Amino acid sequence: xxGWALIATAAVASYVLRILPLLxxxxxxxxxxxxxxxxxxxxxxxxxxxxxxxxxxxxxxHGEQGDDTLTAPMVALRLAVVVLAATFAxxxxxxxxxxxxxxxxxxxxxxxxxxxx
Amino acid sequence: xxxxxxxxxxxxxxxxxxxxxxxxxxxxxGGFSLLQAGVMTLTVHAAPLQVLLIQRAESxxxxxxxxxxxxxxxxxVILSSALSDTFRQVSLWRALLSIQLLSVxxxxxxxxxxxxxxxxxxxxxGSGVTTLACAVLAxxxxxxxGGTPSPLVIELLSxxxxxxxxxxxCLGGLHSRVLHGTVAGFVLTPAIEPLAGGLQILLVPALVxxxxxxxxxxxxRRPA
Numbered sequence: 001x002x003g004w005a006l007i008a009t010a011a012v013a014s015y016v017l018r019i020l021p022l023l024x025x026x027x028x029x030x031x032x033x034x035x036x037x038x039x040x041x042x043x044x045x046x047x048x049x050x051x052x053x054x055x056x057x058x059x060x061x062h063g064e065q066g067d068d069t070l071t072a073p074m075v076a077l078r079l080a081v082v083v084l085a086a087t088f089a090x091x092x093x094x095x096x097x098x099x100x101x102x103x104x105x106x107x108x109x110x111x112x113x114x115x116x117x
Numbered sequence: 118x119x120x121x122x123x124x125x126x127x128x129x130x131x132x133x134x135x136x137x138x139x140x141x142x143x144x145x146x147g148g149f150s151l152l153q154a155g156v157m158t159l160t161v162h163a164a165p166l167q168v169l170l171i172q173r174a175e176s177x178x179x180x181x182x183x184x185x186x187x188x189x190x191x192x193x194v195i196l197s198s199a200l201s202d203t204f205r206q207v208s209l210w211r212a213l214l215s216i217q218l219l220s221v222x223x224x225x226x227x228x229x230x231x232x233x234x235x236x237x238x239x240x241x242x243g244s245g246v247t248t249l250a251c252a253v254l255a256x257x258x259x260x261x262x263g264g265t266p267s268p269l270v271i272e273l274l275s276x277x278x279x280x281x282x283x284x285x286x287c288l289g290g291l292h293s294r295v296l297h298g299t300v301a302g303f304v305l306t307p308a309i310e311p312l313a314g315g316l317q318i319l320l321v322p323a324l325v326x327x328x329x330x331x332x333x334x335x336x337x338r339r340p341a
Binding site: 001003004005006007008009010011013014015017018019020021022024025026035037038039040041042043044045046047048049050051052053054055056057074078081082085086088089090093094095096098099102103106107110111114 | 125127128131132148149150153156157160161162163166170174177178179182183185186187190191192193194195196197198199200201202204205209212213216217219221224225228269272273275276277278279280281282283284285286287288290291294295296297298299300301302303304305306307317318321322323324325326327329330333
């Protein structure tokens, strides 16, 4: 499959996945506190959790087939960074500071691990 | 609200600059032109699927691309369904145009903004236009530079998305159902992935939603 055909196919399929539920739910009258809306909101939160896990440990975001080479210290570092980000965000109730602080801390820890290896 | 969306999207832009510039570099190495890389980000707008397309461009046929898109991007069905109430207020053609801006980041921003009220669609537009423009720009820059980042930088990049999404999930506070659902999804994914493989993308959200919906129906015991 050539590059443009590949891009066009994926683009159309992605767009259909985005628009179909909107078109479907436009025809249905649902209250914001209805069971269906709450079910979908819970499912969306579940998606988020799955993406965080995959990005941390499966390498899916970067296209690897699963990272079996993760060492125990690296797993601990990744988990610690996410827990720290959660704590920071719960405390500050904003995104930017936890993002900057945890990225800086992770960079420091990675440099330290690299220099001691 | 549009400008508020643009402002709130700035942390996402930091993440996207790193994520999509590395994707632009990968696209160049995978034989995609600058225009193709930019158009791919603009029209597909889903980093995990783009990586798959870039890495397997030679071997993917039409049906394989459709199947991969369904599997990797099925989350859009759930996110779009959850946002449908917001889009019901706008005309069909505006909904058709703006839904392309939907990503996990823009959904999470809009979802976190929901309790504050206001024109949520304008907010979604502001955050979506900002993040998509940033993603396209970063892809083009990454393609133009073409250098491979060091393993240390790759490791740091892989942490940006989870840090960012975790912070977004925590915006509602400790008792927020979004946070509870996110934690449940995080815990269930490694448990279900070995059993269901790629289908965990569908099963985990469904299971989280069923369990949490059951929890919603349990009456809360209040002190007399």
